[in-house]
Amino acid sequence: MSNRLCILIAEPSFLIREGLKTLLSNQGQPYRLEEFDAPVDDLDKLINRINPDLVLLNPKLVVRLVSLPRYSDNNFEPYYIGLFEPGTPPHIQSKFDQMIWLDAEKSELNKVMEKVLKHLRNGLSEPENNSLSERELSILKLVALGHTNNEIADKLFISAHTVMTHRKNITRKLGIKTVSGLTVYAILNQLIKIEEIQGAD
């Protein structure tokens, strides 16, 4: 997992995009940026392709905003900041994790940005907490051996949802997304033996 944040700005106004970039740069953190200024038909697809940690989104830009893409198998949950103009309705506001009013004062804007980036930085993989927990190790082994989430849930007496959460954390810590990649990792680190693998592809 890279330590550089991936940030997506989707906002029609050039001036506002430049302003947001200045705000972000003031935080002194390295980041990679993707910018969009045209209407987004398929937000899920965009988020899946770019896989951002942070999304600054003007809801006006999304054609039919129903819900914000939160989770897909390979990706991590992005943090959404809404870029709101006066009059943005509450049911839109409530979809976002954080909001920025485009007419807000400088100090207010800096405060929000600092808070969000601090939150995200804590979520990034730090060297010291990068090792897998016992639980994660046992789940990793089962995944590498070819078991499905449901099978793992049954074996360990936990819910499939919990298995998914652990898998998300494993992927984040190791930087490996696919089952076959996890299998390679498990064998290289002698967590499993190749003879044990059942029904490998």
Next chain:
Amino acid sequence: MHIHKDLKMAEVIHMNHHLLPVLNRFDIYLGFGERTVEAVCIDHKVNVDFFLEIVNTFHDSSYFPLRHLQSFKASMLIDYLHKTHAYYLDVKIPEIGRYISEIAQTSDFEEIHRKLLKDFFNQYQHELTNHINKEEQGVYPYVLRLEKALESEDANAETIKELQQYSIIEYEKDHDDVEAKLFDLKNILIKYLPPVHNNKLLNLIVHEIFELERDLNNHGHIEDLILVPIVENMEKELLSRHPKRHSNV
């Protein structure tokens, strides 16, 4: 800074040498002298506007090609995408594959590690090839049929029928898993492979994989930002000429 037609082609390469393989897909090779982008394109019978949209999309991932979309023929774009595929399958992937075999052979890995590395890469190669074949055999011919139907006044009935049942938007790209495998391969090499003797070669492999990833991302970008809108327009145009007949079924 965006690349424009009056820049010297040599300056373009100074700005971003990663564009070299992209230029090669237009059959443009080094040795530009002082000629401008426009002059080189004319020499090679390449549409300058199209060339600029492609290189700018590659050069700046936030660049949004909008201006000349209508003027591009889909077949021009398909030709470019096709050459990109050929570059992956005939040049880049075999090259990286050779390096991977070499590093597996020349390191004193255990046999099992050797096999793991090669198998993982082979799986990736297999998935990428499948994905590319799907586009080459399904989507691209469909687009070319649309273009043909638009050019000839009486479109063949089958194309129209196909069009009424299918749209480019439904074409879900399964780039995802292919991308994830390449991402994993990078981390396996960078973080988890046991030490090797030939570090220069390993550096080279990692470098090549980053280059390939950049190129693939751009390829997906061009499909989403240029191909899909062009084809949507073609579909609309054709459908307006041949309105859907409602049946009771």
